[in-house]
Amino acid sequence: MSVTLFWIKQESTISQDFFENLFKVLRVMLSQKMFKYHMKFIVHKNESRGMTDIGWLFSRHTFSFSEYYNPERMHFGVLRVLNDDIVEKGQGFATHRHSNMEIISIPLEGDLEHKDSLGNVSVIKKGDIQVMSAGTGISHSEYNRNKDSLVKFLQIWIIPDKKNVEPRYGQITLKEEDRKNILQMILSPNEENNAVWIHQKAWFYLGSFDMNQEFVYDINLKGNGVYVFVLKGEFLVNDITLGEKDGLGIWETNQILFKSLTEGSEVLVMEIPVLMEE
Numbered sequence: 001m002s003v004t005l006f007w008i009k010q011e012s013t014i015s016q017d018f019f020e021n022l023f024k025v026l027r028v029m030l031s032q033k034m035f036k037y038h039m040k041f042i043v044h045k046n047e048s049r050g051m052t053d054i055g056w057l058f059s060r061h062t063f064s065f066s067e068y069y070n071p072e073r074m075h076f077g078v079l080r081v082l083n084d085d086i087v088e089k090g091q092g093f094a095t096h097r098h099s100n101m102e103i104i105s106i107p108l109e110g111d112l113e114h115k116d117s118l119g120n121v122s123v124i125k126k127g128d129i130q131v132m133s134a135g136t137g138i139s140h141s142e143y144n145r146n147k148d149s150l151v152k153f154l155q156i157w158i159i160p161d162k163k164n165v166e167p168r169y170g171q172i173t174l175k176e177e178d179r180k181n182i183l184q185m186i187l188s189p190n191e192e193n194n195a196v197w198i199h200q201k202a203w204f205y206l207g208s209f210d211m212n213q214e215f216v217y218d219i220n221l222k223g224n225g226v227y228v229f230v231l232k233g234e235f236l237v238n239d240i241t242l243g244e245k246d247g248l249g250i251w252e253t254n255q256i257l258f259k260s261l262t263e264g265s266e267v268l269v270m271e272i273p274v275l276m277e278e
Contacts, residue, residue: 039238039253044073046245049084056091060084062229062247076227076249077274078200081157084245086150087112092143098134102158102198104187105130105142106206106268108231110151116140120169124153128173129186131196135165154229158272160199170196176208183207183217183269205269206231209260217256217269225251225274233265 050061050068061068062082063075074080080101087093092113105112111125116132117139124130132138144151172195178184185195187204195204203220217226228237228248235242236259242248250256251274258267 040251041240042076042249043240043242044247044249046243049245056088057093058086060245075159077225077251077272078159078161078202079156079227079270079272080159081155082227082229082247083155084152085155086152087142087144089149090144090147092151093141095139095141097137097139098132099137100160100163101134102160102200103132103134104154104156104158104196104198104204106154106156106186108152108154110149110153111145112151112153113143113145114140116169118167118169122171124171127176128171129196131170131187131198133160133165133168133199135160135163135167138167138169154268156270158198158200158202161201161273162199165199172196179207181207181209181213181215183215201273203271206266207269208264208266209258211260211263211265213260215258217258219254219256220271221273222254223273223275224271225249226256227270227272228256229268229270231266231268233260233262235259235265235267236261 044062050065050070052059052061052066052068060083063073063080064070065081065083105124107124107126107128109126111123114120114122114124114130123145132140174184174186183205184207185193185203185205187196187198187202189197189201191197201221201224219226228242228250230242230244230246232244237248238257240248241261
């Protein structure tokens with residue numbers, strides 16, 4: 001693709017902002033063209049997900065989990081589990097054990113009570129982010145503490161880059177207004193960031209966008225891929241249209257272009273290593 005720039009003399013009435021915006025547009029155009037020819041991707045539609053329905057728990061599984069097994073849907077890089085869980089009133093997950101896994105919970109609705117073998121007792125709700133580094137082993141339970149409403153949350157497992165670490169629990173509360181028409185970081189590899197952290201070179205973001213809002217996501221670490229999960233509404237991710245609860249895995253690209261197609265669209269963006277270390 002050839003691009004011709006028309007340079008305008010300094011005495012022109014066109015401002016410097018014009019040129020800055022012009023270069024932004026050209027950058028996006030070039031990125032779109034490169035994206036089409038070089039990036040790799042896989043789409044997981046909402047209806048293609050696995051399902052568990054055992055009365056007190058209704059769950060949709062993007063990747064193989066429990067009784068749902070699909071050899072072509074085992075993981076995306078180090079993203080091993082992406083479960084979309086609904087827990088009935090007063091019900092929950094009895095105490096069970098994990099090891100050598102980074103487990104992230106993102107509440108979407110209701111109050112979820114957490115207890116673990118480290119002595120932590122807490123309640124998470126929408127706006128909170130919870131993380132456990134299971135390491136050498138941690139036992140925990142998660143219950144819907146509400147007697148009159150459901151709990152909805154995302155359960156995400158990330159394969160760590162360090163095994164047998166000391167088990168750890170973390171929880172933060174973020175302002176939802178800080179993700180209006182922008183991606184808000186909720187997880188990173190760095191303890192000093194205003195987010196939960198895990199033992200992996202991963203970055204997670206949440207965002208809520210007005211209709212027709214456009215933004216560019218730049219990869220933090222060369223070689224990483226991105227898994228996009230639409231929580232609400234519709235997005236155009238380059239030339240790919242995603243609806244509610246659709247997923248899109250992208251790799252071999254440095255930049256991803258988004259456009260919100262509906263008012264109040266919400267998205268979870270997970271940047272992760274796509275090649276797993278032995």
